[in-house]
Amino acid sequence: MSELKVRNLELGKGKPKVCVPLVAKNFEELFSEAIRLSKLDCDVIEWRADYFMYVHDARFMKKAAYFVRYAIDDKPLIFTYRTLQEGGGQHIELDEYVELNRMMMDTGLIDMVDLEFEMMLEKPSDVMVHAKERNVKVLLSKHNNHFTPDVHNMYELIKDMYQLGGDICKVAVMPNDLQDMLNVLEVSNKIQIEHSEISFVMISMGELGQLSRMTGELFGSSLTYASNGKYLSAPGQLPIPILREGMNLIGYKRGSR
Numbered sequence: 001m002s003e004l005k006v007r008n009l010e011l012g013k014g015k016p017k018v019c020v021p022l023v024a025k026n027f028e029e030l031f032s033e034a035i036r037l038s039k040l041d042c043d044v045i046e047w048r049a050d051y052f053m054y055v056h057d058a059r060f061m062k063k064a065a066y067f068v069r070y071a072i073d074d075k076p077l078i079f080t081y082r083t084l085q086e087g088g089g090q091h092i093e094l095d096e097y098v099e100l101n102r103m104m105m106d107t108g109l110i111d112m113v114d115l116e117f118e119m120m121l122e123k124p125s126d127v128m129v130h131a132k133e134r135n136v137k138v139l140l141s142k143h144n145n146h147f148t149p150d151v152h153n154m155y156e157l158i159k160d161m162y163q164l165g166g167d168i169c170k171v172a173v174m175p176n177d178l179q180d181m182l183n184v185l186e187v188s189n190k191i192q193i194e195h196s197e198i199s200f201v202m203i204s205m206g207e208l209g210q211l212s213r214m215t216g217e218l219f220g221s222s223l224t225y226a227s228n229g230k231y232l233s234a235p236g237q238l239p240i241p242i243l244r245e246g247m248n249l250i251g252y253k254r255g256s257r
């Protein structure tokens with residue numbers, strides 16, 4: 001597992017770090033939710049800005065970022081605008097997507113940015129270089145909310161994301177049966193054995209995929225997403241205590257008493 005330091009958090013070491021979604025439509029909700037999440041037993045917060053009603057207004061977004069940072073104090077923050085094509089809350093044009101992400105990096109308030117791999121391919125720009133210059137880690141992501149591609153396809157996808165410069169390469173796919181979930185674990189294992197330089201997150205969504213959210217310590221995923229107690233940002237997310245219990249059991253060493 002490749003290691004990555006974000007604030008005081010070491011990703012890729014030991015158990016996967018637990019991330020919860022910050023979902024809010026207006027300032028009031030944003031602030032109260034950010035405060036609530038800051039007190040949860042989570043390691044990272046992901047601001048899903050595609051649900052925020054002022055996301056198309058740069059001036060408001062800068063203010064909102066200050067609100068969030070103030071409320072969550074020193075917790076690592078991922079900024080995510082999930083597009084409609086990949087299961088997000090509202091439409092955005094490509095140019096605006098790139099500009100928004102650049103602007104959020106410039107605030108100096110976010111630690112990681114989730115950039116969709118397809119968007120980066122469709123509109124090659126210097127946005128990834130921009131992130132590196134500002135010491136913002138790039139989580140390149142690809143979601144398939146309908147099915148699970150075959151093993152070869154997912155394996156190549158993770159490698160392509162790494163080639164493009166992802167600090168963390170994330171694939172989240174929907175299983176139609178248990179074999180699909182096992183395929184996600186198989187790819188994870190192949191990557192951790194054959195490409196230990198790659199830091200990755202592989203998720204099998206929905207109920208059938210829940211096991212994949214707990215097994216990162218064994219199969220190499222460095223981050224896992226949980227429900228925030230009120231809201232799931234994807235099907236299959238578990239409440240934090242259940243997720244942690246599962247991860248503890250799975251990480252329980254043979255011979256321990």
Ligand SMILES: O=C1C[C@@](O)(C(=O)O)C[C@@H](O)[C@@H]1O
Nearest residue numbers: 021080172203205225233234
């Ligand atoms: O990419 C991911 C993973 C996710 O889709 C999940 O399956 O938990 C949840 C999203 O909020 C996040 O951006």
